[in-house]
Amino acid sequence: KAGVTQTPRYLIKTRGQQVTLSCSPISGHRSVSWYQQTPGQGLQFLFEYFSETQRNKGNFPGRFSGRQFSNSRSEMNVSTLELGDSALYLCASSLTGTGGYEQYFGPGTRLTVT
Amino acid sequence: QQQVKQSPQSLIVQKGGISIINCAYENTAFDYFPWYQQFPGKGPALLIAIRPDVSEKKEGRFTISFNKSAKQFSLHIMDSQPGDSATYFCAAEGYALNFGKGTSLLVTP
Numbered sequence: 001k002a003g004v005t006q007t008p009r010y011l012i013k014t015r016g017q018q019v020t021l022s023c024s025p026i027s028g029h030r031s032v033s034w035y036q037q038t039p040g041q042g043l044q045f046l047f048e049y050f051s052e053t054q055r056n057k058g059n060f061p062g063r064f065s066g067r068q069f070s071n072s073r074s075e076m077n078v079s080t081l082e083l084g085d086s087a088l089y090l091c092a093s094s095l096t097g098t099g100g101y102e103q104y105f106g107p108g109t110r111l112t113v114t
Numbered sequence: 115q116q117q118v119k120q121s122p123q124s125l126i127v128q129k130g131g132i133s134i135i136n137c138a139y140e141n142t143a144f145d146y147f148p149w150y151q152q153f154p155g156k157g158p159a160l161l162i163a164i165r166p167d168v169s170e171k172k173e174g175r176f177t178i179s180f181n182k183s184a185k186q187f188s189l190h191i192m193d194s195q196p197g198d199s200a201t202y203f204c205a206a207e208g209y210a211l212n213f214g215k216g217t218s219l220l221v222t223p
Contacts, residue, residue, distance in 0.1 A: 042203075043216075105158045105159065107157045
């Protein structure tokens with residue numbers, strides 16, 4: 001079974017621009033969660049989508065948004081990029097999300113904001 | 115606020131030794147506690163996980179010990195190998211995974 005794929009793997013953007021990241025979950029998985037990983041803050045939860053609906057949201061500003069399509073693929077968007085948005089963005093897929101179901105992470109998208 | 119506290123931040127162990135990483139949590143609503151292993155340039159990979167109704171779980175060289183009353187859990191890596199050198203994250207699940215800050219493990223030959 002193919003794993004979680006994320007595109008692009010690396011991205012360089014300028015402050016003020018916007019960016020869209022993509023995640024394809026494992027086949028059959030309906031839940032996709034997004035996490036931000038930085039050296040200072042570690043891994044922080046952004047949001048989770050299940051069956052095209054945002055089910056949970058972390059403590060991030062409204063500049064961070066996402067969506068999920070009918071095939072479970074998900075995108076996240078960051079508008080008006082700030083230098084502090086530089087991070088590794090990880091998506092994780094699971095069968096149904098929380099409840100003790102294993103979450104499988106993709107390799108991440110490394111975003112650098114200059 | 116950090117809901118899961120992890121220690122130590124870094125750890126150096128000799129080949130064949132035991133690596134021990136500790137985590138503590140506050141929220142008693144957490145009901146699933148996984149450990150992840152991350153190599154440079156890769157996403158975290160699930161290593162082993164435990165539920166709070168079990169005090170210990172062993173898979174190969176990896177063991178989780180769980181103390182519900184103390185709200186603590188730990189990962190033991192027996193017979194540590196250089197290939198185990200990676201960053202390890204504990205997590206506690208509520209509506210999402212709450213991660214510890216990570217432990218960088220180096221196993222020397």
